[in-house]
Amino acid sequence: MPQYLDYNATSPVLPEVAEVVHKMMVEEFGNPGSRTHEFGAHAKRVVEKARASVAELVDAKKAEVIFTSGATESNNIAILGLAKYADEVGKKHIITSAIEHKAVLEPCEYLETKGFEVTYLTPGVSGLIDPQELESALRDDTLLVSLMHINNETGCIQPIEHFCELLSFHEAFFHVDAAQSFGKMNAGLENHRIDMISISGHKIYAPKGIGALVTRRRDGLKLPLAPIMFGGGQESGLRPGTLAAPLIAGLGMACQKAKSESFSWKQHAQELKQQMLDFVGQVGGEVIGDNTSPYVINFAIPGVNSEAAMLMLKEVVAVSNGSACTSNSYEPSHVLTAMGLDADRVSGSIRVSWSHLTKEIPVEKMKDKLSVLL
Missing domain, CATH: 3.40.640.10 (Type I PLP-dependent aspartate aminotransferase-like (Major domain))
Structure with a gap:
Protein backbone atom coordinates (compact mmCIF):
# COMPACT_ATOMS: atom_id res chain seq x y z
CA MET A 1 0.00 0.00 0.00
CA LYS A 257 -6.56 15.69 21.94
CA ALA A 258 -5.91 18.81 19.90
CA LYS A 259 -5.89 20.99 23.00
CA SER A 260 -3.17 18.96 24.66
CA GLU A 261 -1.11 17.94 21.64
CA SER A 262 -1.48 20.47 18.82
CA PHE A 263 1.84 22.14 19.67
CA SER A 264 3.80 18.90 19.31
CA TRP A 265 1.77 18.00 16.22
CA LYS A 266 2.79 21.30 14.62
CA GLN A 267 6.47 20.85 15.48
CA HIS A 268 6.55 17.41 13.86
CA ALA A 269 4.66 18.69 10.83
CA GLN A 270 7.21 21.45 10.36
CA GLU A 271 10.04 18.89 10.28
CA LEU A 272 8.20 16.97 7.55
CA LYS A 273 7.58 20.23 5.70
CA GLN A 274 11.34 20.81 5.54
CA GLN A 275 11.80 17.32 4.07
CA MET A 276 9.32 18.21 1.35
CA LEU A 277 10.87 21.61 0.68
CA ASP A 278 14.24 19.92 0.19
CA PHE A 279 12.63 17.34 -2.12
CA VAL A 280 10.94 20.00 -4.25
CA GLY A 281 14.24 21.79 -4.68
CA GLN A 282 16.04 18.58 -5.64
CA VAL A 283 13.54 17.75 -8.40
CA GLY A 284 13.56 21.30 -9.76
CA GLY A 285 10.06 22.08 -8.56
CA GLU A 286 8.45 25.37 -7.55
CA VAL A 287 6.44 25.83 -4.36
CA ILE A 288 3.05 27.43 -4.94
CA GLY A 289 1.89 30.08 -2.47
CA ASP A 290 3.45 32.04 0.40
CA ASN A 291 3.09 31.76 4.18
CA THR A 292 1.87 28.20 4.01
CA SER A 293 0.76 25.74 6.67
CA PRO A 294 3.33 23.29 8.08
CA TYR A 295 0.91 20.48 7.16
CA VAL A 296 0.90 20.85 3.38
CA ILE A 297 2.86 21.81 0.30
CA ASN A 298 1.61 22.49 -3.21
CA PHE A 299 4.27 22.42 -5.90
CA ALA A 300 4.76 22.06 -9.62
CA ILE A 301 7.70 20.72 -11.64
CA PRO A 302 8.13 22.67 -14.89
CA GLY A 303 7.22 20.53 -17.86
CA VAL A 304 5.69 17.72 -15.74
CA ASN A 305 1.93 17.18 -15.78
CA SER A 306 0.43 16.34 -12.38
CA GLU A 307 -1.56 13.39 -13.72
CA ALA A 308 1.61 11.83 -15.13
CA ALA A 309 3.49 12.47 -11.89
CA MET A 310 0.76 10.96 -9.72
CA LEU A 311 0.65 7.91 -11.98
CA MET A 312 4.35 7.36 -11.36
CA LEU A 313 3.96 7.95 -7.62
CA LYS A 314 0.81 5.91 -7.01
CA GLU A 315 2.63 2.85 -5.66
CA VAL A 316 4.65 4.99 -3.24
CA VAL A 317 2.38 7.79 -1.99
CA ALA A 318 -1.26 8.82 -2.15
CA VAL A 319 -1.34 12.52 -3.05
CA SER A 320 -3.70 14.79 -4.98
CA ASN A 321 -3.78 17.62 -7.47
CA GLY A 322 -6.66 19.61 -6.05
CA SER A 323 -9.59 19.69 -3.68
CA ALA A 324 -11.14 16.31 -2.92
CA CYS A 325 -14.54 18.01 -2.88
CA THR A 326 -14.25 18.83 -6.58
CA SER A 327 -12.22 15.82 -7.69
CA ASN A 328 -14.98 14.70 -10.08
CA SER A 329 -14.35 17.84 -12.09
CA TYR A 330 -11.50 17.93 -14.59
CA GLU A 331 -11.57 21.72 -14.83
CA PRO A 332 -8.42 23.59 -13.78
CA SER A 333 -8.26 24.50 -10.09
CA HIS A 334 -10.25 27.66 -9.48
CA VAL A 335 -7.85 28.50 -6.64
CA LEU A 336 -4.68 28.35 -8.74
CA THR A 337 -6.39 30.06 -11.66
CA ALA A 338 -7.52 32.91 -9.40
CA MET A 339 -3.90 33.29 -8.24
CA GLY A 340 -2.98 34.08 -11.85
CA LEU A 341 -0.67 31.10 -12.31
CA ASP A 342 0.17 30.05 -15.85
CA ALA A 343 -1.46 26.98 -17.37
CA ASP A 344 1.65 24.80 -16.93
CA ARG A 345 1.83 25.40 -13.19
CA VAL A 346 -1.90 24.89 -12.80
CA SER A 347 -1.84 21.59 -14.68
CA GLY A 348 1.36 20.51 -12.96
CA SER A 349 0.41 21.28 -9.37
CA ILE A 350 0.57 18.47 -6.81
CA ARG A 351 -0.66 18.76 -3.22
CA VAL A 352 1.08 16.70 -0.55
CA SER A 353 -0.32 16.89 2.99
CA TRP A 354 0.53 15.04 6.18
CA SER A 355 -0.11 14.91 9.93
CA HIS A 356 1.50 13.98 13.24
CA LEU A 357 0.71 10.37 12.31
CA THR A 358 3.14 10.58 9.38
CA LYS A 359 6.47 9.24 10.58
CA GLU A 360 8.47 10.36 7.55
CA ILE A 361 7.98 11.14 3.89
CA PRO A 362 9.60 8.65 1.43
CA VAL A 363 11.31 11.37 -0.56
CA GLU A 364 14.03 9.11 -2.01
CA LYS A 365 11.48 6.68 -3.41
CA MET A 366 9.49 9.62 -4.77
CA LYS A 367 12.58 11.00 -6.52
CA ASP A 368 13.29 7.59 -8.04
CA LYS A 369 9.77 7.28 -9.40
CA LEU A 370 9.77 10.80 -10.86
CA SER A 371 13.23 10.52 -12.40
CA VAL A 372 11.83 9.22 -15.70
CA LEU A 373 9.80 12.43 -16.07
CA LEU A 374 12.57 14.87 -15.22
Whole structure:
Protein backbone atom coordinates (compact mmCIF):
# COMPACT_ATOMS: atom_id res chain seq x y z
CA MET A 1 0.00 0.00 0.00
CA PRO A 2 1.23 3.52 -0.76
CA GLN A 3 1.79 5.93 2.10
CA TYR A 4 -1.16 8.23 2.70
CA LEU A 5 -0.21 11.88 2.14
CA ASP A 6 -3.58 13.49 1.46
CA TYR A 7 -4.56 14.67 4.94
CA ASN A 8 -6.03 17.92 3.61
CA ALA A 9 -8.71 15.74 2.03
CA THR A 10 -9.45 13.71 5.16
CA SER A 11 -7.78 12.19 8.19
CA PRO A 12 -8.09 8.80 9.90
CA VAL A 13 -10.04 8.60 13.14
CA LEU A 14 -7.80 8.45 16.18
CA PRO A 15 -8.14 5.24 18.26
CA GLU A 16 -9.32 7.22 21.30
CA VAL A 17 -11.95 8.90 19.15
CA ALA A 18 -13.10 5.64 17.57
CA GLU A 19 -13.43 4.09 21.03
CA VAL A 20 -15.79 6.77 22.33
CA VAL A 21 -17.81 6.76 19.09
CA HIS A 22 -18.22 2.98 19.24
CA LYS A 23 -19.29 3.09 22.88
CA MET A 24 -21.90 5.75 22.15
CA MET A 25 -23.21 3.67 19.26
CA VAL A 26 -23.57 0.29 20.91
CA GLU A 27 -23.84 0.95 24.65
CA GLU A 28 -24.78 4.54 25.48
CA PHE A 29 -27.01 5.04 22.43
CA GLY A 30 -29.69 7.32 23.88
CA ASN A 31 -31.21 10.24 22.00
CA PRO A 32 -30.05 13.56 23.53
CA GLY A 33 -33.57 14.85 22.98
CA SER A 34 -35.14 12.14 25.17
CA ARG A 35 -35.79 13.71 28.57
CA THR A 36 -37.72 10.97 30.30
CA HIS A 37 -34.92 8.52 31.07
CA GLU A 38 -31.22 8.25 31.86
CA PHE A 39 -30.21 7.06 28.39
CA GLY A 40 -31.28 10.40 26.92
CA ALA A 41 -29.94 12.39 29.85
CA HIS A 42 -26.52 10.76 29.56
CA ALA A 43 -26.37 11.40 25.81
CA LYS A 44 -27.29 15.03 26.49
CA ARG A 45 -24.41 15.38 28.98
CA VAL A 46 -21.97 13.89 26.48
CA VAL A 47 -23.12 16.32 23.80
CA GLU A 48 -22.74 19.30 26.11
CA LYS A 49 -19.26 18.18 27.16
CA ALA A 50 -18.27 17.97 23.50
CA ARG A 51 -19.80 21.38 22.86
CA ALA A 52 -17.59 22.83 25.60
CA SER A 53 -14.52 21.12 24.12
CA VAL A 54 -15.16 22.68 20.71
CA ALA A 55 -15.76 26.11 22.21
CA GLU A 56 -12.62 26.03 24.33
CA LEU A 57 -10.29 25.77 21.32
CA VAL A 58 -11.45 29.15 19.99
CA ASP A 59 -12.30 30.92 23.25
CA ALA A 60 -16.04 30.76 22.63
CA LYS A 61 -18.91 29.98 24.95
CA LYS A 62 -20.51 26.57 24.94
CA ALA A 63 -23.88 28.02 23.95
CA GLU A 64 -22.27 29.55 20.85
CA VAL A 65 -21.49 26.15 19.27
CA ILE A 66 -24.01 24.65 16.85
CA PHE A 67 -23.35 21.09 15.68
CA THR A 68 -23.70 20.40 11.95
CA SER A 69 -22.76 17.64 9.50
CA GLY A 70 -19.51 19.38 8.61
CA ALA A 71 -17.96 22.61 7.37
CA THR A 72 -20.00 22.59 4.15
CA GLU A 73 -23.27 22.78 6.07
CA SER A 74 -21.76 25.28 8.50
CA ASN A 75 -20.75 27.54 5.60
CA ASN A 76 -24.22 27.33 4.11
CA ILE A 77 -25.89 28.26 7.41
CA ALA A 78 -23.47 31.14 7.97
CA ILE A 79 -24.09 32.63 4.52
CA LEU A 80 -27.64 31.69 3.58
CA GLY A 81 -28.86 32.09 7.15
CA LEU A 82 -28.32 35.85 6.95
CA ALA A 83 -30.47 36.36 3.83
CA LYS A 84 -33.70 37.15 5.69
CA TYR A 85 -31.96 39.66 7.93
CA ALA A 86 -30.30 41.23 4.87
CA ASP A 87 -33.69 41.89 3.33
CA GLU A 88 -34.95 43.42 6.57
CA VAL A 89 -32.05 45.87 6.98
CA GLY A 90 -31.35 46.53 3.30
CA LYS A 91 -27.76 45.33 3.34
CA LYS A 92 -27.15 42.91 0.49
CA HIS A 93 -23.44 43.20 -0.24
CA ILE A 94 -21.08 40.30 0.52
CA ILE A 95 -17.29 40.20 0.34
CA THR A 96 -15.51 36.91 -0.16
CA SER A 97 -12.55 35.73 -2.25
CA ALA A 98 -12.10 33.84 -5.48
CA ILE A 99 -10.03 31.18 -3.67
CA GLU A 100 -12.67 30.08 -1.18
CA HIS A 101 -13.95 26.52 -0.97
CA LYS A 102 -16.94 25.78 -3.19
CA ALA A 103 -19.01 25.48 -0.01
CA VAL A 104 -18.63 29.27 0.32
CA LEU A 105 -18.56 30.25 -3.34
CA GLU A 106 -21.71 28.40 -4.37
CA PRO A 107 -23.96 29.81 -1.58
CA CYS A 108 -22.67 33.27 -2.54
CA GLU A 109 -23.43 32.60 -6.19
CA TYR A 110 -26.93 31.49 -5.19
CA LEU A 111 -27.53 34.73 -3.31
CA GLU A 112 -26.43 36.66 -6.39
CA THR A 113 -29.49 35.20 -8.14
CA LYS A 114 -31.60 36.65 -5.31
CA GLY A 115 -30.42 40.21 -5.72
CA PHE A 116 -27.26 40.20 -3.60
CA GLU A 117 -24.03 41.74 -4.85
CA VAL A 118 -20.83 39.80 -4.17
CA THR A 119 -17.29 41.17 -4.37
CA TYR A 120 -14.68 38.48 -5.01
CA LEU A 121 -11.20 39.46 -3.82
CA THR A 122 -8.25 37.92 -5.68
CA PRO A 123 -4.90 37.08 -4.09
CA GLY A 124 -2.21 37.23 -6.77
CA VAL A 125 0.56 34.64 -7.01
CA SER A 126 1.22 34.75 -3.26
CA GLY A 127 -2.15 33.14 -2.61
CA LEU A 128 -2.75 35.70 0.14
CA ILE A 129 -5.60 38.19 0.30
CA ASP A 130 -4.33 41.74 0.82
CA PRO A 131 -6.09 43.37 3.80
CA GLN A 132 -6.06 46.68 1.91
CA GLU A 133 -8.14 45.05 -0.81
CA LEU A 134 -10.67 44.08 1.84
CA GLU A 135 -10.67 47.60 3.22
CA SER A 136 -11.28 49.06 -0.23
CA ALA A 137 -14.17 46.68 -0.87
CA LEU A 138 -16.07 47.50 2.33
CA ARG A 139 -19.25 49.53 1.87
CA ASP A 140 -21.99 50.88 4.09
CA ASP A 141 -24.28 48.10 2.85
CA THR A 142 -21.74 45.29 3.34
CA LEU A 143 -23.56 42.60 5.28
CA LEU A 144 -20.96 39.81 5.44
CA VAL A 145 -17.29 39.15 4.93
CA SER A 146 -16.48 35.45 4.43
CA LEU A 147 -12.78 34.60 4.16
CA MET A 148 -11.09 31.28 4.92
CA HIS A 149 -8.24 30.83 7.38
CA ILE A 150 -6.02 28.28 5.58
CA ASN A 151 -6.55 27.41 1.95
CA ASN A 152 -7.27 23.74 1.34
CA GLU A 153 -5.28 23.54 -1.91
CA THR A 154 -2.23 25.73 -1.28
CA GLY A 155 -2.11 25.84 2.52
CA CYS A 156 -1.72 29.65 2.42
CA ILE A 157 -2.47 31.10 5.85
CA GLN A 158 -4.61 34.17 5.41
CA PRO A 159 -3.99 37.23 7.64
CA ILE A 160 -7.22 36.96 9.59
CA GLU A 161 -5.88 39.06 12.47
CA HIS A 162 -5.45 41.95 10.03
CA PHE A 163 -8.94 41.30 8.68
CA CYS A 164 -10.29 41.48 12.24
CA GLU A 165 -8.49 44.77 12.85
CA LEU A 166 -10.00 46.32 9.74
CA LEU A 167 -13.46 45.03 10.57
CA SER A 168 -13.33 46.43 14.10
CA PHE A 169 -14.47 49.68 12.46
CA HIS A 170 -17.30 48.07 10.50
CA GLU A 171 -20.51 46.29 11.45
CA ALA A 172 -20.31 43.58 8.77
CA PHE A 173 -20.49 40.05 10.08
CA PHE A 174 -17.22 38.14 9.71
CA HIS A 175 -17.30 34.44 8.87
CA VAL A 176 -14.16 32.27 8.73
CA ASP A 177 -14.03 28.83 7.14
CA ALA A 178 -11.53 27.13 9.46
CA ALA A 179 -11.84 23.57 8.13
CA GLN A 180 -8.07 23.33 7.55
CA SER A 181 -6.93 25.13 10.70
CA PHE A 182 -9.28 24.36 13.60
CA GLY A 183 -7.63 22.02 16.08
CA LYS A 184 -4.23 22.28 14.40
CA MET A 185 -3.51 26.00 14.05
CA ASN A 186 -5.99 27.95 16.15
CA ALA A 187 -3.97 31.16 16.44
CA GLY A 188 -6.27 33.99 15.38
CA LEU A 189 -9.51 32.05 15.68
CA GLU A 190 -9.90 33.16 19.28
CA ASN A 191 -10.33 36.78 18.10
CA HIS A 192 -13.84 37.83 19.13
CA ARG A 193 -14.25 40.01 16.04
CA ILE A 194 -14.85 36.75 14.17
CA ASP A 195 -18.60 36.19 14.36
CA MET A 196 -18.79 32.72 12.82
CA ILE A 197 -16.30 29.85 12.44
CA SER A 198 -16.94 26.75 10.33
CA ILE A 199 -15.42 23.50 11.59
CA SER A 200 -14.98 20.05 10.04
CA GLY A 201 -14.48 16.96 12.20
CA HIS A 202 -12.83 14.70 9.64
CA LYS A 203 -9.92 17.11 9.16
CA ILE A 204 -8.87 16.70 12.83
CA TYR A 205 -9.15 12.91 13.32
CA ALA A 206 -12.88 12.78 14.12
CA PRO A 207 -15.43 10.93 11.96
CA LYS A 208 -16.83 12.21 8.69
CA GLY A 209 -20.31 13.65 8.93
CA ILE A 210 -19.79 15.91 11.94
CA GLY A 211 -18.76 19.53 12.27
CA ALA A 212 -19.81 22.73 13.95
CA LEU A 213 -20.54 26.40 13.45
CA VAL A 214 -19.38 28.77 16.16
CA THR A 215 -21.79 31.72 16.34
CA ARG A 216 -20.40 34.33 18.71
CA ARG A 217 -22.85 36.71 20.30
CA ARG A 218 -22.54 40.45 19.76
CA ASP A 219 -23.08 42.56 22.85
CA GLY A 220 -24.84 39.58 24.39
CA LEU A 221 -27.22 39.16 21.44
CA LYS A 222 -27.47 36.14 19.15
CA LEU A 223 -26.55 36.59 15.52
CA PRO A 224 -29.60 37.14 13.27
CA LEU A 225 -29.27 33.74 11.59
CA ALA A 226 -32.36 31.98 10.27
CA PRO A 227 -32.46 28.21 9.75
CA ILE A 228 -32.10 26.88 6.23
CA MET A 229 -33.75 23.57 7.16
CA PHE A 230 -36.84 22.94 9.26
CA GLY A 231 -38.30 20.23 11.44
CA GLY A 232 -37.51 19.81 15.12
CA GLY A 233 -35.96 22.99 16.41
CA GLN A 234 -32.77 21.38 17.74
CA GLU A 235 -29.56 23.40 18.18
CA SER A 236 -31.29 26.58 19.32
CA GLY A 237 -33.71 26.29 16.41
CA LEU A 238 -30.93 26.77 13.89
CA ARG A 239 -30.16 23.20 12.84
CA PRO A 240 -33.03 20.70 13.14
CA GLY A 241 -32.67 16.95 13.37
CA THR A 242 -31.70 14.34 15.94
CA LEU A 243 -28.21 15.07 17.17
CA ALA A 244 -25.60 12.51 16.11
CA ALA A 245 -24.40 11.97 19.67
CA PRO A 246 -21.72 9.35 18.80
CA LEU A 247 -20.15 11.59 16.16
CA ILE A 248 -20.41 14.63 18.41
CA ALA A 249 -18.68 12.70 21.20
CA GLY A 250 -15.94 11.81 18.73
CA LEU A 251 -15.48 15.44 17.74
CA GLY A 252 -15.30 16.38 21.40
CA MET A 253 -12.59 13.81 22.03
CA ALA A 254 -10.65 15.00 18.98
CA CYS A 255 -10.81 18.55 20.34
CA GLN A 256 -9.48 17.39 23.69
CA LYS A 257 -6.56 15.69 21.94
CA ALA A 258 -5.91 18.81 19.90
CA LYS A 259 -5.89 20.99 23.00
CA SER A 260 -3.17 18.96 24.66
CA GLU A 261 -1.11 17.94 21.64
CA SER A 262 -1.48 20.47 18.82
CA PHE A 263 1.84 22.14 19.67
CA SER A 264 3.80 18.90 19.31
CA TRP A 265 1.77 18.00 16.22
CA LYS A 266 2.79 21.30 14.62
CA GLN A 267 6.47 20.85 15.48
CA HIS A 268 6.55 17.41 13.86
CA ALA A 269 4.66 18.69 10.83
CA GLN A 270 7.21 21.45 10.36
CA GLU A 271 10.04 18.89 10.28
CA LEU A 272 8.20 16.97 7.55
CA LYS A 273 7.58 20.23 5.70
CA GLN A 274 11.34 20.81 5.54
CA GLN A 275 11.80 17.32 4.07
CA MET A 276 9.32 18.21 1.35
CA LEU A 277 10.87 21.61 0.68
CA ASP A 278 14.24 19.92 0.19
CA PHE A 279 12.63 17.34 -2.12
CA VAL A 280 10.94 20.00 -4.25
CA GLY A 281 14.24 21.79 -4.68
CA GLN A 282 16.04 18.58 -5.64
CA VAL A 283 13.54 17.75 -8.40
CA GLY A 284 13.56 21.30 -9.76
CA GLY A 285 10.06 22.08 -8.56
CA GLU A 286 8.45 25.37 -7.55
CA VAL A 287 6.44 25.83 -4.36
CA ILE A 288 3.05 27.43 -4.94
CA GLY A 289 1.89 30.08 -2.47
CA ASP A 290 3.45 32.04 0.40
CA ASN A 291 3.09 31.76 4.18
CA THR A 292 1.87 28.20 4.01
CA SER A 293 0.76 25.74 6.67
CA PRO A 294 3.33 23.29 8.08
CA TYR A 295 0.91 20.48 7.16
CA VAL A 296 0.90 20.85 3.38
CA ILE A 297 2.86 21.81 0.30
CA ASN A 298 1.61 22.49 -3.21
CA PHE A 299 4.27 22.42 -5.90
CA ALA A 300 4.76 22.06 -9.62
CA ILE A 301 7.70 20.72 -11.64
CA PRO A 302 8.13 22.67 -14.89
CA GLY A 303 7.22 20.53 -17.86
CA VAL A 304 5.69 17.72 -15.74
CA ASN A 305 1.93 17.18 -15.78
CA SER A 306 0.43 16.34 -12.38
CA GLU A 307 -1.56 13.39 -13.72
CA ALA A 308 1.61 11.83 -15.13
CA ALA A 309 3.49 12.47 -11.89
CA MET A 310 0.76 10.96 -9.72
CA LEU A 311 0.65 7.91 -11.98
CA MET A 312 4.35 7.36 -11.36
CA LEU A 313 3.96 7.95 -7.62
CA LYS A 314 0.81 5.91 -7.01
CA GLU A 315 2.63 2.85 -5.66
CA VAL A 316 4.65 4.99 -3.24
CA VAL A 317 2.38 7.79 -1.99
CA ALA A 318 -1.26 8.82 -2.15
CA VAL A 319 -1.34 12.52 -3.05
CA SER A 320 -3.70 14.79 -4.98
CA ASN A 321 -3.78 17.62 -7.47
CA GLY A 322 -6.66 19.61 -6.05
CA SER A 323 -9.59 19.69 -3.68
CA ALA A 324 -11.14 16.31 -2.92
CA CYS A 325 -14.54 18.01 -2.88
CA THR A 326 -14.25 18.83 -6.58
CA SER A 327 -12.22 15.82 -7.69
CA ASN A 328 -14.98 14.70 -10.08
CA SER A 329 -14.35 17.84 -12.09
CA TYR A 330 -11.50 17.93 -14.59
CA GLU A 331 -11.57 21.72 -14.83
CA PRO A 332 -8.42 23.59 -13.78
CA SER A 333 -8.26 24.50 -10.09
CA HIS A 334 -10.25 27.66 -9.48
CA VAL A 335 -7.85 28.50 -6.64
CA LEU A 336 -4.68 28.35 -8.74
CA THR A 337 -6.39 30.06 -11.66
CA ALA A 338 -7.52 32.91 -9.40
CA MET A 339 -3.90 33.29 -8.24
CA GLY A 340 -2.98 34.08 -11.85
CA LEU A 341 -0.67 31.10 -12.31
CA ASP A 342 0.17 30.05 -15.85
CA ALA A 343 -1.46 26.98 -17.37
CA ASP A 344 1.65 24.80 -16.93
CA ARG A 345 1.83 25.40 -13.19
CA VAL A 346 -1.90 24.89 -12.80
CA SER A 347 -1.84 21.59 -14.68
CA GLY A 348 1.36 20.51 -12.96
CA SER A 349 0.41 21.28 -9.37
CA ILE A 350 0.57 18.47 -6.81
CA ARG A 351 -0.66 18.76 -3.22
CA VAL A 352 1.08 16.70 -0.55
CA SER A 353 -0.32 16.89 2.99
CA TRP A 354 0.53 15.04 6.18
CA SER A 355 -0.11 14.91 9.93
CA HIS A 356 1.50 13.98 13.24
CA LEU A 357 0.71 10.37 12.31
CA THR A 358 3.14 10.58 9.38
CA LYS A 359 6.47 9.24 10.58
CA GLU A 360 8.47 10.36 7.55
CA ILE A 361 7.98 11.14 3.89
CA PRO A 362 9.60 8.65 1.43
CA VAL A 363 11.31 11.37 -0.56
CA GLU A 364 14.03 9.11 -2.01
CA LYS A 365 11.48 6.68 -3.41
CA MET A 366 9.49 9.62 -4.77
CA LYS A 367 12.58 11.00 -6.52
CA ASP A 368 13.29 7.59 -8.04
CA LYS A 369 9.77 7.28 -9.40
CA LEU A 370 9.77 10.80 -10.86
CA SER A 371 13.23 10.52 -12.40
CA VAL A 372 11.83 9.22 -15.70
CA LEU A 373 9.80 12.43 -16.07
CA LEU A 374 12.57 14.87 -15.22
